[in-house]
Amino acid sequence: MKLTIAWLYPDLMSTYGDRGNIIVLTKRCEWRDIDAKVEEITLETPVSTLKKCDLIFMGGAQDRQQKLAGEDFLKNKGPIVREMVEKGIPALFVCAAYQFVGHYYKPYRGGPIPGAGIFDLYTQHPGDQAKRLIGNVVARVISSQKTIVGFENHGGRTYLGKNLAPFAKVIKGFGNNGEDGYEGAVYKNAIGSYFHGPLLPKNPHIADWLIAKALERKEQKSVKLNPLDDVLELQAQEYVVHSLGV
Amino acid sequence: MNVITALAICIGKLIARASQLTNLGAGGTWPGEIALRLSPNILSSLASRLKKGVILVAGTNGKTTTAKMIQIILEQNGNSVVHNASGANLDNGIVSALIQKPQADWGVFEVDENTLPVVLRQVTPKIIVLLNLFRDQLDRYGEVDVIAEKWQKALKKLPKGCTIIANADDPLVAHLGKAASSRPGLELRAFGIDEPKLFQKKIDHATDSTFCLNCGARLKYEGVYFSHIGIWSCPKCGEKRPKPDVSEGNSPLPGLYNLYNTLASLSVAKTLKIRADLSRFRPAFGRQEEIGNIKLFLSKNPAGFNQSLRTVLELGAKQLLLVLNDRIPDGRDVSWIWDVDFEMIPNDVSVRVSGDRVYDLALRLKYAGVKATLYEHLDEALETPEILYVLPTYSAMLEVRNILKGRKIL
Numbered sequence: 029m030k031l032t033i034a035w036l037y038p039d040l041m042s043t044y045g046d047r048g049n050i051i052v053l054t055k056r057c058e059w060r061d062i063d064a065k066v067e068e069i070t071l072e073t074p075v076s077t078l079k080k081c082d083l084i085f086m087g088g089a090q091d092r093q094q095k096l097a098g099e100d101f102l103k104n105k106g107p108i109v110r111e112m113v114e115k116g117i118p119a120l121f122v123c124a125a126y127q128f129v130g131h132y133y134k135p136y137r138g139g140p141i142p143g144a145g146i147f148d149l150y151t152q153h154p155g156d157q158a159k160r161l162i163g164n165v166v167a168r169v170i171s172s173q174k175t176i177v178g179f180e181n182h183g184g185r186t187y188l189g190k191n192l193a194p195f196a197k198v199i200k201g202f203g204n205n206g207e208d209g210y211e212g213a214v215y216k217n218a219i220g221s222y223f224h225g226p227l228l229p230k231n232p233h234i235a236d237w238l239i240a241k242a243l244e245r246k247e248q249k250s251v252k253l254n255p256l257d258d259v260l261e262l263q264a265q266e267y268v269v270h271s272l273g274v
Numbered sequence: 275m276n277v278i279t280a281l282a283i284c285i286g287k288l289i290a291r292a293s294q295l296t297n298l299g300a301g302g303t304w305p306g307e308i309a310l311r312l313s314p315n316i317l318s319s320l321a322s323r324l325k326k327g328v329i330l331v332a333g334t335n336g337k338t339t340t341a342k343m344i345q346i347i348l349e350q351n352g353n354s355v356v357h358n359a360s361g362a363n364l365d366n367g368i369v370s371a372l373i374q375k376p377q378a379d380w381g382v383f384e385v386d387e388n389t390l391p392v393v394l395r396q397v398t399p400k401i402i403v404l405l406n407l408f409r410d411q412l413d414r415y416g417e418v419d420v421i422a423e424k425w426q427k428a429l430k431k432l433p434k435g436c437t438i439i440a441n442a443d444d445p446l447v448a449h450l451g452k453a454a455s456s457r458p459g460l461e462l463r464a465f466g467i468d469e470p471k472l473f474q475k476k477i478d479h480a481t482d483s484t485f486c487l488n489c490g491a492r493l494k495y496e497g498v499y500f501s502h503i504g505i506w507s508c509p510k511c512g513e514k515r516p517k518p519d520v521s522e523g524n525s526p527l528p529g530l531y532n533l534y535n536t537l538a539s540l541s542v543a544k545t546l547k548i549r550a551d552l553s554r555f556r557p558a559f560g561r562q563e564e565i566g567n568i569k570l571f572l573s574k575n576p577a578g579f580n581q582s583l584r585t586v587l588e589l590g591a592k593q594l595l596l597v598l599n600d601r602i603p604d605g606r607d608v609s610w611i612w613d614v615d616f617e618m619i620p621n622d623v624s625v626r627v628s629g630d631r632v633y634d635l636a637l638r639l640k641y642a643g644v645k646a647t648l649y650e651h652l653d654e655a656l657e658t659p660e661i662l663y664v665l666p667t668y669s670a671m672l673e674v675r676n677i678l679k680g681r682k683i684l
């Protein structure tokens with residue numbers, strides 16, 4: 029079996045360990061003899077390359093880099109990603125990418141910055157005196173009831189619209205906005221999350237869910253992945269759960 | 275000097291003495307902290323009393339080593355120097371150092387990236403050295419660009435007659451240096467490496483400033499030394515790496531990053547027109563420090579970790595210990611380990627891992643295809659008759675030293 033993973037803007041939107049998600053996806057394919065190939069999609073890459081991919085990942089960015097990637101995403105790659113997500117191609121949007129697939133981001137100064145509108149959500153920054161939401165976080169995925177852990181670090185607060193379901197319920201930490209107790213969002217087979225950088229290493233069940241969905245769509249049949257030895261993954265997860273006193 | 279300042283100095287000295295006598299620490303921050311609370315302008319008042327002036331060293335990596343090199347060079351030329359050698363690089367650390375040696379000729383201070391603006395409000399340096407800017411402790415410092423913006427504002431306050439020494443090969447730092455020195459009365463001296471043989475074949479993943487600061491176009495590199503450090507130019511607007519004033523020097527320590535530290539300190543010597551001999555330079559604590567069979571290479575962010583790894587492997591390391599903590603001085607967020615290229619560790623090197631976040635580190639290595647032995651207790655991880663290269667984060671480095679040598683830093 030073969031799988032092509034699109035990594036959007038690896039040189040612009042990869043701020044703090046985002047690469048971990050790509051490493052985990054490819055290794056977990058490799059360990060199951062699934063031939064995974066990563067296509068690095070950046071400013072100059074034609075959309076035809078993106079269209080051939082079976083799974084999408086896009087990570088966090090600094091403001092200046094996000095602006096550079098943003099222009100290209102809104103004009104060129106975004107509409108394609110939207111079509112792919114609508115068709116059920118699995119995707120993971122982390123941090124800045126999560127904000128970016130919404131309708132808009134409203135900074136504390138200046139007007140709203142439009143997003144790609146793939147997810148029914150918007151983000152706003154409550155002002156330069158508001159504190160950033162920073163720290164380790166534990167949540168439970170609503171559909172599977174499995175635990176996820178991560179680190180969040182965001183100034184913007186994200187609010188989901190009627191047409192979008194939250195991904196997980198926060199047990200300890202802030203999540204989307206620090207108010208409603210939810211973290212991330214899920215639409216069709218696409219997940220958005222504020223767990224920045226390496227979300228997948230300590231949450232391998234999400235990696236496997238994305239891989240399985242990608243294969244199912246490609247092979248047009250249900251796919252059951254061979255289990256892997258995840259003792260270390262779960263020990264690392266357990267450490268975070270434990271250190272937060274959950 | 276007013277009465278309160280004098281009193282603050284006196285009390286600060288007493289606290290420093292007490293903390294050294296009771297072995298509570300090197301007296302690195304508390305004397306200064308208390309003196310600052312008693313007399314908020316004490317930094318400015320103490321710094322202005324130095325006979326020849328202040329030299330500041332800023333950047334993500336290499337501050338401690340570079341500041342120590344500058345200190346040695348100044349002392350070789352008969353100057354007395356006050357220096358925050360314990361690495362306490364906030365304003366309280368600088369004040370603590372000054373209290374203990376207020377009559378020196380020169381003050382040489384390394385300054386934390388976030389604290390540089392605070393210090394520049396109080397101190398008018400003769401020379402400021404800008405080493406590099408890499409992604410580091412996102413939860414504490416914010417993004418590289420956020421730091422750069424703060425620096426840009428702060429550097430606007432530099433007085434006439436100040437020399438800015440900037441790394442030509444770091445596009446962001448070179449840009450900041452150029453912009454700040456465009457005002458009349460300020461001088462820029464650039465340092466950089468002109469040695470294509472040292473270009474890296476495979477580019478690191480962790481690069482931060484590879485797009486033009488003027489126009490946003492992707493920079494073109496004639497070659498990269500590491501991370502985003504190299505010989506760069508912008509094909510769109512013509513912005514390019516400034517020609518280095520200093521590009522040659524013998525580094526007393528292995529590793530390309532130490533060559534940069536050497537060039538920076540030689541640039542200071544050149545600016546002051548004094549001679550410099552670093553051949554007998556001894557590394558600063560935790561930075562390539564040797565304690566028995568243990569060799570310590572502080573490694574606290576992706577660019578630094580990659581450089582340390584490359585250096586110890588070039589030195590023929592056969593046994594590594596990697597230690598990852600997530601305390602406040604390390605940054606609470608350990609995501610950055612996924613930006614380190616651990617994949618470069620060959621199969622015949624045996625690897626131990628330890629630290630607060632030992633499972634995260636072991637997991638990262640598992641996905642890099644590196645087999646590692648996990649030690650929950652650091653003291654056990656250090657037990658070996660062989661030469662052990664230890665790459666720890668900051669608080670882990672202090673812990674290792676504590677186990678091997680006790681708490682004293684200097």
